Amino acid sequence: MSDDRPAGPKGRPGPPRWVLGLLPLALLAGLVAFFFGADPTAPFRAAFPPVEDLTIDRVSFPERGIMRVHVVNGGPEAVTIAQVVVDDAYWRFEMDRDPTLPRLARATLSLDYPWVEGEVHVVRIVTSTGLTFDREVAVATLSPRPNARYLTTFGLLGVYAGVIPVLLGLLWYPFLRRIDRKWIHFYLSLTVGLLAFLAVDAFEDTLQASALVPEGFQAAGLIAVGVIGAIVGLRAIGNFGRGRGEGGASSGLTVAYLIATSIGLHNLGEGLAIGAAFSLGEIALGSFLVIGFALHNTTEGLAIVAPVAEKRPALRHFAFMGGLAGLPTVLGAWAGGFSYSPTLATFFLALGAGAILQVIVEVTRLVRKSWPRGLFTPLNATGLLLGLLVMYGTALMVTA
Numbered sequence: 001m002s003d004d005r006p007a008g009p010k011g012r013p014g015p016p017r018w019v020l021g022l023l024p025l026a027l028l029a030g031l032v033a034f035f036f037g038a039d040p041t042a043p044f045r046a047a048f049p050p051v052e053d054l055t056i057d058r059v060s061f062p063e064r065g066i067m068r069v070h071v072v073n074g075g076p077e078a079v080t081i082a083q084v085v086v087d088d089a090y091w092r093f094e095m096d097r098d099p100t101l102p103r104l105a106r107a108t109l110s111l112d113y114p115w116v117e118g119e120v121h122v123v124r125i126v127t128s129t130g131l132t133f134d135r136e137v138a139v140a141t142l143s144p145r146p147n148a149r150y151l152t153t154f155g156l157l158g159v160y161a162g163v164i165p166v167l168l169g170l171l172w173y174p175f176l177r178r179i180d181r182k183w184i185h186f187y188l189s190l191t192v193g194l195l196a197f198l199a200v201d202a203f204e205d206t207l208q209a210s211a212l213v214p215e216g217f218q219a220a221g222l223i224a225v226g227v228i229g230a231i232v233g234l235r236a237i238g239n240f241g242r243g244r245g246e247g248g249a250s251s252g253l254t255v256a257y258l259i260a261t262s263i264g265l266h267n268l269g270e271g272l273a274i275g276a277a278f279s280l281g282e283i284a285l286g287s288f289l290v291i292g293f294a295l296h297n298t299t300e301g302l303a304i305v306a307p308v309a310e311k312r313p314a315l316r317h318f319a320f321m322g323g324l325a326g327l328p329t330v331l332g333a334w335a336g337g338f339s340y341s342p343t344l345a346t347f348f349l350a351l352g353a354g355a356i357l358q359v360i361v362e363v364t365r366l367v368r369k370s371w372p373r374g375l376f377t378p379l380n381a382t383g384l385l386l387g388l389l390v391m392y393g394t395a396l397m398v399t400a
Contacts, residue, residue, distance in 0.1 A: 052079045052127055055214040056135035057106075058340060059123055060143040061115055069093075069109040069123055069135075073101040074214025080128035086113055087121055104216050115140045118281070141281030146338050154275055154333040157286075161274055161293040162267045162329025167322045169301010176309035182379060184309045188367050189380035191303040193387020195259070195360050198300075201395065202266055202353035205273075209349055212342035219346055226350025227357070230265065234258055234358040252307040253317065255362045259307065260321035262355035263300045264328040267293075269349040271332020276340040293329070295394035300325065307366055 014020075053075030060068045067086070073079045080100045084093045093109045101107055115121055121137045144150040176187060206226075210219035238254055270293045277286035304321050335344070367375060375384055 051076055052129060052131050053215050054079050054081075054101075054125055054127065054131075054133045055212075056123060056125060056133060057214075057342070059121075059135060059137050061140055062143055062145070064142075065112060065114055067111045067113040067115055067121075067123075069111070069125070070106070071101070071109065071125060071133075072106045072214050073103055074216035076103060076216070078102050081107070081109070081125055082128045083126040084109060084111060085124035085126060085132075086111065104214075117141060139281035144279055144337055146334075150337065151334065154278070154337040155330050157274055157278070157290055158271050158327075158330030158333035161270065161290045161333075162297055163322070163326035165294040165297035166263070166267075166301045166304070166326040169298045169303075170305055170318050170322055172302045173305040173309070173318070176305060179309075181310070184306070185367055185377075186379050186383040187302070187306045187309070188363060189375050189383035190387040190390075191259070191306045192360055192363050192367075192375060193384040193389075194299055194303045194391055195262075195356050195363065195387075196384075197388050197391035197395075198263075198266055198296075199353055199356040199360065201391075202269065202349055202356060205269055206346055206349040206353055209342050209345040213346050214343070217343050222343065222347045223350040226347050227354035230262075230351045230354030231358045234261065234355055234362075237261075238358075238362060252309075252311055252366060253313055255307040255359070255366050256304055256313075256317075256321060257324070258355075258359050258362055260304050260324040262352065262359045263297075263304070263325040265348065265355045266352035267297065267325065268328035268332040269345065269352055270296075271329040271334075272336035272340065272345050272348070273332075274329075275333040275336025275338070277336075279337045279340065292394060292396075296391065297326070297329075299390055299394065307363065 053073070055072050055074050057070040057072055060070065062068060069084065071081070078100050081095065082099070084091050091111050091113055093111045096108045096110075097105075109125075117140060119140050121140050123135045123137065125133045127133075144154070176184060179187075206223055210223060213219040213222065238258055270289070274286055274289050274293070277283075277289055301322075304325060305318075308317075332348075335341075364375060367380070375381060
């Protein structure tokens with residue numbers, strides 16, 4: 001029977017391995033406990049005012065004459081909410097918890113306020129130390145409730161923007177089946193261009209969302225976890241895919257599924273943007289987002305079927321891949337419409353960006369597997385650049 005204890009200096013059994021493994025952690029925990037118990041920072045806290053960082057996550061209008069302010073304490077110390085100012089006037093409010101918010105705690109403030117449909121309102125939170133934190137509501141409008149009407153409405157917006165366009169893009173499969181192999185490589189290279197543009201677009205969206213994340217939630221860390229987690233996760237999924245070829249290149253069907261997954265993660269962020277725009281009353285912006293994302297997602301359908309152009313996968317695979325890529329748009333629209341969170345949006349957008357980067361690697365390997373010169377023949381390079389231009393052209397519709 002083997003002994004889990006390593007030999008000591010003179011051959012005597014030492015402590016078990018698990019003890020040696022936990023010893024540094026136990027000592028670190030003791031150091032942290034001693035630091036907080038001794039409190040060597042007390043002279044500094046007595047000499048300087050506390051550091052407060054309160055974030056107004058969003059302002060909602062559940063019914064006429066009612067305003068709700070959703071806040072989170074992203075600073076290192078507790079914050080006590082003392083007063084609320086709306087449009088330069090102090091208003092009485094009720095909180096769903098104690099007025100003192102610990103670090104990373106959330107609270108909802110309810111006010112009886114006669115808000116005006118379509119008007120601009122400015123909300124200011126005053127803490128017990130006199131610091132103020134502001135949030136401007138560009139368009140005051142009745143906030144959607146999660147009932148059958150709005151669930152259906154936001155769901156249909158996700159279907160229009162994500163599900164139907166992706167399925168339409170999958171209809172390019174019969175065309176790809178009838179073209180010469182060199183043109184299949186052209187469209188695979190065009191897929192890389194589409195995905196490269198999506199990756200840049202996803203990173204831009206991630207950085208914009210991260211600017212609204214409370215400091216305590218560490219936006220940079222969220223982005224790192226999302227991007228690296230997606231890359232590692234998709235790489236692991238690819239390694240379990242069937243039909244792996246020489247040089248570690250995944251099969252065409254595996255790559256197609258990876259592309260559908262990465263596009264689905266990206267479309268989740270697009271759905272969040274659509275839902276948030278309509279819930280805030282920005283109808284024109286929301287409509288442009290639906291049309292622009294629909295154009296985007298049709299070309300993304302082409303990216304999904306390009307890796308399987310030389311194969312005959314069962315019809316169910318197309319249904320599964322279309323669902324993976326398109327249905328997250330519906331989920332995002334629901335989440336953005338009813339309870340938009342910059343923190344969650346940042347994380348999911350980072351997931352999408354990382355997933356797209358990994359899929360670009362997989363598609364590049366697939367091209368090199370059957371075409372040693374890879375992406376940089378004149379025809380393939382043209383396809384890559386054309387993919388970038390196609391996505392840029394459809395992106396102009398989103399920002400119109």
